[in-house]
Amino acid sequence: MSLTRRQLLVYASATTTLLQLTPGFSFADEPPVRGGTLKLHIAIEPPILVNLTHTAGAAVYITGKVTEGLLTYDLDLKPKPQLATAWTESDDGLEYTFSLRQGVKWHDGKDFTADDVVYSLQTLKASNPRGRATFANLASVTAINPYLVQLKLSKPAPYLLTALAACESPIVARHIYGDARPETHPNATAPIGTGPFVFKEWVRGSHVILERNPHYWDAPKPYLDRIIVRFIADSAATVAALEAGEIDISTGGVPLGDIERIKTNPRLAIEDRGEPYTNGITRVEFNLDNQYLQKQPVRAAIAHAINLEFIRKTIFLGYGQPLYGPISPEMKNFHVADLPRYAFDVAKANQLLDDAGLPRDSNGTRFKLTLDPLPGPETYRRTADYIKQALAKIGIQVTLRSQDFATYVKRVYTDRDFDFTLNGMSNLFDPTVGVQRLYWSKNFQPGVPFSNGAHYSNPKVDQLLEAAAVETDVQQRFALFAEFQKIIVEDLPDLGISTVVNPIVHDKRVNNFFVGAEGLGSNAAEIYFKS
Template identity: 55%
Template sequence: MPAFPAPTRRNFLLASVALTVASATRLPAFAAPARGGTATLLLSAEPPVLTTIANTAFNSVYVSPKVIEGLLTYDFELNPQPLLAKEWSVSPDGLTYTFHLRDGVKWHDGQAFTSADVAFSVKTLKEVHPRGRNTFLNLVDVETPDALTAILKLSKPAPYLITALASSETPIVPRHIYEGTKVAENPANLAPIGTGPFKFKEWVRGSHLVYERNPEYWDQPRPYLDQLIVRFIPDAAARSIAIETGEIDLAPSTPVPLSDLERLKAVDGIAFEERGYQYSNGVSRIEFNLERPFFKDIRVRQAFAHVIDRKVILNTINYGYGAAIPGPINPNLAKWYDGDLKTYPIDLAAAEKLLDAAGYPRGSDGVRIRINLDYVPSGETYPRGSEYIRQALAKVGVDATVRSQDFATYTKRIYTDRDFDFAFEGMSNLFDPTVGVQRLYWSKNFKPGVPFSNGSAYSNPKVDALLEAAAIEVDAKKRVDQWREIQKILVEDLPAIDIASQPELTIYNKRIADHTVGGEGVSGSLAYAYLATA
């Protein structure tokens, strides 16, 4: 498969060096792909919305970029590449980001795309996007000196920002459609209008989406596909069958039971792609509600760490896919990852003593306390893992009731109602820990009602100070050192127990080519994808 080449010129942001990227051909020359045909993308659950301007929940990140584009895209090393911006530069002090936009780009309704759309979108993301509040925290203004120039002005450096501008993360929406409306409730979130390679056609609730080729796409001759159908298949067994029988061309995020993978690998015409998840970097974790008296006591959390064996979850629940992790960062983010963090050996006797000391002795029935365990309804890993956690805790007298619910109920329970004791969940580190990890531990991001924020209600002034310092540090080595220190404190404080990096695979039919051409993988636009026999 072709992959993005390095830009023609690029200097990395240092204390006194400007980062400048000129326009570049994103793919090397290759034989003309076949034109036409319909490809089918499989999702395990129906997304709640079709844009990510105000909601990143669940599978919305897979559908939004087909229609709504960002300023930049990224190669497999997360180096920025041109998209709606053809050139960009960052000032030596890291406070000014200048983007020169493509000329002649049209919204799907025929209106011209301009810098006013960029300014509106970025300012809106800062206000309503779950992560945009943090990503654009230091944004002061977006200047638009002309229709094809957008200048982001910051009060403090944001060294992660140049990697935060992908279509799924920072979508650029049409100002003329959204201005003056409640963005999160705008009907365009359900029938989007964008600049992307595909136009939205229909949404049959509970069944599928249909996207059609945008014949006026700015990056001709792409896209190559005439039509893209997105099917929702909630049943895991049915997903496996649909893939095996050739009904599906692309199935991202390991959408089948892990126990089925070996069988599917033997099926003619099916292949697997491990790349294309560099932008997400998911981990599984156990998050404690520190507002609960039981979990306020560090000895209780330490006891749980001595009982719950991440290797059992990796090898038995995940079938060996992924990697056990001692802290909050996925090993794929190699420069940030610390594999030598403190761990808690599995020791039931030590756990019993800690629970006794915390004031939770066994009762006459052998039970110390009864609590609830909620798991995120996403694949088989979480319900099966929760059952293991329940059984493991029972050995030390903790009676955990496993609760299941749909996704909307789960997020409301955890982040709005705060009606939970502890949860087994997945979270994305994303492309930089300041964006993907800080949100989970920064006390200022404890925001009831905001999904995927600081659900534990964790607060440590030293961690806050380190997080805030790392968010503006332009010295790359110093910033890595700050994150190493953050990780060390987190494994001592244990607001969560990190378990494993998520096994992320795209299962695809060999008839489709060039679906994964950079770090965003199938969550990119699919503009380059084509059917070998259209």
């Protein structure tokens, strides 16, 4: 089989690389300064530190700093070398070859080879909630030699070259895992990687310490000596720590109501671009096994009772956009803008419930539900409070339930002990990877977090998603996703609330933390403190 010439070559020179990675760089600018400890704040402590068999959201800010991927991406989602230095794709999209970086060492001193890539991709396909879909068409992955890997697909996977970042498809050490079950292996919480930082310690409930890798393949990077990742759930404490200089940078932990005041602080600055690799959304997910919520008119009534524009203005304070379907409008190549909408209409919501045979009792209550908001930034709790008030107007009595992250995940995805939940998801870089998992009936797998928690099943939707996953024609693929979006809006297994913009608050001395599509989830090799 002949291969195309779409071979992407390695770096040209150190100067070229710096120009590519540092917007606005000129030779008049000062060179990166070596040294210092970056204090990075994350609001939600993840259950693991490597996204090999888990897709815990906050872990993306740690994973790639220790454990790398084959590729990384610029702000336009164009792939760039990381552990792979060059790659080719066959004309029919069924074969990929990756030339691997030579001379790379794992943090324990062992050599990185093609065997590590083979093991990692096979494990992602078998055990990762998103990897099951991403690598569903991966028929074989073979080490041709220690630094050349060949992937053969049973069907095309048009999203594959965008799915190989560290935060999505980490490459782990085969010799570390051996024959143990990857789902329970201790490397998930004390990782050994090839990245610019070496895992030092994790004190649960407090912090993770990462130290500079002195043998990193991309010398003289990293520039920092150390990263301390601090976990602070309380937003007021987070703001106080930032203002006191105890935190250098925070993502998603600062109340939106404090942003304007923080802008007046001469030491702090705001970065409010979304991360193109994640495309976060907030949504209400219904448990379709619930006796009330299994009825589409009931879900439609709830949709009509919730004012998305009010949420955008008063809770998200103008950040983000109302979400009227399953695909974020930030994903411009896939999003359909003119989908049918459930207009805010309390009278219509009440009429739908009356017609569904759910009258009010003497207290004005039709039925009761429990809402489980995702533990995390205050926007979840405030939105949940609003939903409780909004549904009271149509006779649905809502109880809010608070819990820690681990309990929430177990309740929703393992025990299925919930009525409906307000959660955050990543649409990611392609709907097959970030969206399909939420609606594909084959991804209803109790015990697997951040999958089809609704227990939604529609054969037509399955057909559309599976066809789009292998369609290489851009226009036809869009048409498949367009039809999918219209069906989801009609069936309403979930209700979109908003796209997510989590402003990054940072000390002005912190430089080069947003150099690619992964944003703050990058490997941090470029970060340095301005003198």
